[in-house]
Amino acid sequence: xxxxxxxxxxxxxxxxxxxxxxxxxxxxxxxxxxxxxxxxxxxxxxxxxxxxxxxxxxxxxxxxxxxxxxxxxxxxxxxxxxxxxxxxxxxxxxxxxxxxxxxxxxxxxxxxxxxxxxxxxxxxxxxxxxxxxxxxxxxxxxxxxxxxxxxxxxxxxxxxxxxxxxxxxxxxxxxxxxxxxxxxxxxxxxxxxxxxxxxxxxxxxxxxxxxxxxxxxxxxxxxxxxxxxxxxxxxxxxxxxxxxxxxxxxxxxxxxxxxxxxxxxxxxxxxxxxxxxxxxxxxxxxxxxxxxxxxxxxxxxxxxxxxxxxxxxxxxxxxxxxxxxxxxxxxxxxxxxxxxxxxxxxxxxxxxxxxxxxxxxxxxxxxxxxxxxxxxxxxxxxxxxxxxxxxxxxxxxxxxxxxxxxxxxxxxxxxxxxxxxxxxxxxx
Numbered sequence: 001x002x003x004x005x006x007x008x009x010x011x012x013x014x015x016x017x018x019x020x021x022x023x024x025x026x027x028x029x030x031x032x033x034x035x036x037x038x039x040x041x042x043x044x045x046x047x048x049x050x051x052x053x054x055x056x057x058x059x060x061x062x063x064x065x066x067x068x069x070x071x072x073x074x075x076x077x078x079x080x081x082x083x084x085x086x087x088x089x090x091x092x093x094x095x096x097x098x099x100x101x102x103x104x105x106x107x108x109x110x111x112x113x114x115x116x117x118x119x120x121x122x123x124x125x126x127x128x129x130x131x132x133x134x135x136x137x138x139x140x141x142x143x144x145x146x147x148x149x150x151x152x153x154x155x156x157x158x159x160x161x162x163x164x165x166x167x168x169x170x171x172x173x174x175x176x177x178x179x180x181x182x183x184x185x186x187x188x189x190x191x192x193x194x195x196x197x198x199x200x201x202x203x204x205x206x207x208x209x210x211x212x213x214x215x216x217x218x219x220x221x222x223x224x225x226x227x228x229x230x231x232x233x234x235x236x237x238x239x240x241x242x243x244x245x246x247x248x249x250x251x252x253x254x255x256x257x258x259x260x261x262x263x264x265x266x267x268x269x270x271x272x273x274x275x276x277x278x279x280x281x282x283x284x285x286x287x288x289x290x291x292x293x294x295x296x297x298x299x300x301x302x303x304x305x306x307x308x309x310x311x312x313x314x315x316x317x318x319x320x321x322x323x324x325x326x327x328x329x330x331x332x333x334x335x336x337x338x339x340x341x342x343x344x345x346x347x348x349x350x351x352x353x354x355x356x357x358x359x360x361x362x363x364x365x366x367x368x369x370x371x372x373x374x375x376x377x378x379x380x381x382x383x384x385x386x387x388x389x390x391x392x393x394x395x396x397x398x399x400x401x402x403x404x405x406x407x408x409x410x411x412x413x414x415x416x417x418x419x420x421x422x423x424x425x426x427x428x
Contacts, residue, residue, distance in 0.1 A: 022148055022160055024213050026167025029144045031099070031210050033171025034178070035106040035133065035203040039068055040268075041179045045196040049114035050123045067127055071134030072387045076380040078135025079142060083376035094143055094372075099211040101136035105129035107204025110197040141168060142376035145359045150368070155308050161359050162304025166297045169355075172267070173293040176286070178202065240370050241377060248365040251423035252378030255316075255358045258416025260386045261409045262323055262352045266330060267292050269391060269405070270345060277402045278335045288345035295349030303353035304360060312361040313421045319354040320417035326351025327409035331402065354416060364425040386412075 039046070046067075047060035055063075078101075082094045109129055115122045144164045152160035178199050186195040241249060270292065271285035280288075306315055326348040334344035359375070366374030390408070397404035 022151075022163050024210070024216070025144050025148050026164050026170075027210055027213070029140055029164055030167045030171035030174060031102075031203065031207050033137070033140075033168050034174045035102050035171075035200075035207060037172050037175045038179065038199045038203065039071070039109075039130065039133075041175060042196050042199065043068060045192060046126075048192070049196075050126055051115055053115075063123070067123070067130050070127055071130045071137070072384055074131040074134030075138035075387075076377075076384045077138070079138030079376040079380035080373070081135075082139030083142060083373040094139060096211060096214045098136045098139040098143055099207055099214060102133055102140070103204050103207025103211060105132040105136075106200050106207060110200030110204060138380045139376065141359075142372060142379050144168070145363060146372045146375060149360075149363050157363070158307035158360055159305045161307075161363065162301040162356050165304060165356060165359060166301040169263075169293060169297045169300060173290065173297065175199070176290055176293065180286070241366075241374050245366060245370065245374060247422075248374060248424055249378050249381075251419040252362045252365055252375070253382045254419035255361055255416045255423070256379050256382035257386045258320070258323070258412045259355050259358045260383055260390060261412035262355050263296075264387065264390045265394060265405045265409050266327060266348045266352060267296060269394060270330065270348075273331075273394070273398070273405060274334075274341065277331075277398065280341055284339075284341055288341040291342045292345040292349035295346045296352045296355070299350045299353045300356040302356070304356035307357060307360040311425075312357045312364070313423070315357050316354065316361075316417045316420035319351075319357060320413040322351045323354045323413045324406070324410040327406040328403070331406040335402070354413065357420065358416070361420050361423055365423050 047063065051060040051063055082098060085094050109126065112118075112125060112129070113122065118125070145161055148160040148164045149157045182191060182195055182198060267289065271282070271289050274280040274285045274288070275282060303315060303319060329351075330344050330348040334341055337344070362375045362378060363371065394405050394408060397408070401407070
């Protein structure tokens, strides 16, 4: 597999129209990720409303997390289908549709009657809505990366991709802030009775607004040029990928594994792990999670921007060891300094810069004709496998050593560095 020249194009200024494109893409991405994660934050309350009261609390919560996991299982199918049409019919149409597919189920979750009203139909409908959300999120991140990268001027694709990725991680932060505001404004009884619906209603309404705004976006110049030259895929893009780009897919899956390890282990799983392993209070872990997410967002944007002047494979050799160091600092050193979890969580977030390199590496691994499908297939296969297996692997290993999360992240970082180093970089 040939590599493109290492020469980097000279940076060009971002005109106002492209800044608008970045803003609308990032806003929609943040809202989609917000809609996807608030389900996890409200799992306990959802369990109480959508499963029989006669069941044990632990069983209801387990069933609710099963519904949460169903969203991950639906990601590959949704991503592949939307990417297929994105490579054939255009990036804009699919990019706009993904917001609609997320917003409507989120709004319906906020309005859906519970088990007391609908009986067994309530959790079944909730399952279908959750799978629709998973299908939407499966197309959002890959579609967003392709869309903004193909809109960006020469020498600014890293900046454009980084701003979008920062917007996606900002959606997690937004979800945390809304839940904190909800619990700080309403009484526990009101939250349990009806207040838990507010985050879903807000997410659905704002998502529909983002869909309307995205209608103002233009099709990407790269796709328009391919369409004019009749270079769009005429057969199934997935078939072309499996025939000609298996190496690119494997490398992209492994780098996405590193991305999932960083976000899931250092950000999303950190609060429950710290509460269980080191008996840190929930309020302290929640604040630490907010600090880590802010630092993650800053790190992602910075490192992704650096890919405009440095090769991703070189940045990977720097960011991979930093990711491992951040993981060992969070899970190995923070217990030695009680009351300072926010500091170590922030450091771990800053060490997650590898997350910003991953989408740039994937975008360069596939030619424009199958780029959307290639990024989507790789990203969603990795998330379906590792997004589901990572919590189980960490939970089974922590009884043997409290450093299991850090060891897991280190193994994923090594795999990601190797994959990024051998991944092809294609022109266009």
